[in-house]
Every structure is written in C-alpha cells, then in structure tokens.
Amino acid sequence: QVQLVESGGGLVQAGGSLRLSCAASGRTDSSYAMGWFRQAPGKEREFVAAISWSGNTIFYADSVKGRFTISRDVAKNTLYLQMNRLKPEDTAVYYCAAKRGLATTSATAYNYWGQGTQVTVSS
Numbered sequence: 001q002v003q004l005v006e007s008g009g010g011l012v013q014a015g016g017s018l019r020l021s022c023a024a025s026g027r028t029d030s031s032y033a034m035g036w037f038r039q040a041p042g043k044e045r046e047f048v049a050a051i052s053w054s055g056n057t058i059f060y061a062d063s064v065k066g067r068f069t070i071s072r073d074v075a076k077n078t079l080y081l082q083m084n085r086l087k088p089e090d091t092a093v094y095y096c097a098a099k100r101g102l103a104t105t106s107a108t109a110y111n112y113w114g115q116g117t118q119v120t121v122s123s
Contacts, residue, residue: 002026002112004096009117016086016121022079022096022114033057033103034072034079035110038092038119045095049081050103057103064090086121094119 008020020036035050049070050059058070069082079096094117097110104110 002028002032002098004098004112004114006094006096006114006117009094009119011120011122012086014086014088014121014123017082017084018086018119020081020083020094020096020117020119022081024077024079024098028077030100032098032100034096034098035103035105036070036079036081037095037097037107037110038090039095039116040089040092043092045107047105047107048094050105051079052103059103059105061105083119086119088121088123090119091121092119093117 003025005023012018031053033052036048037045038048039045047061051070051072067085072079096114098112099110
C-alpha cells in the first residue's frame, strides 16, 4: 500500500503561481509512476501531468503545457507540480496518484490516490 498526501493548494489571482506537493509513504520501495489529476465542480476528473519513476518520461495535458511543470524527488518520496500563469479555469481539486509500471494519462490505471487539495484561481 502507498499513502499519498497533497499540500500546497490555496487561493491565487489569475496569472499567479502555486506549487503543489505530494508526499508518498508506505510501500515506496517499488518503482511507481505518478501523476496529477484535477476535478472541477460538476466535471469529470481530468488528467493534468504524469511522470515516470526515472523522470525520463513526462506527459502533460494540452491545457497546461508550457505553464505547469511536474517533477519528483525519489529520495524524498515527493511529487511536485509547479503551476505558473494560472487561469480561473484551473480552479479544481487537484489529486496526486501513483501506479506501478509505466506512466500513463489514464486515471483508471492509477491504484493509489491522495485526498486532494483545493486550488482556486480568481479573475
């Protein structure tokens, strides 16, 4: 089992920045790919970014490409999402997720999820 805890959410004005963190604990001895997903009110959960265990493979949703950066510190078992030039449409609950094996953009492939952290971008 892997436990994930997100932090770093909050309220920010459009054009601002936030950095989300996701601390992993438990059975982190295996190689896990990790990802960020988000869910806005009344909408389905959507993919944001994903990264492989090695960090060599990274995927981004088109809507965040060029503004968000995913990274991880394997030694600290921590995943990050640097979010710049935030827009009101980025407002959502952001979830961290983990899976064994290859990184993927599909939420159904991820076995472990955090509780989420709220990001609100005001216009």
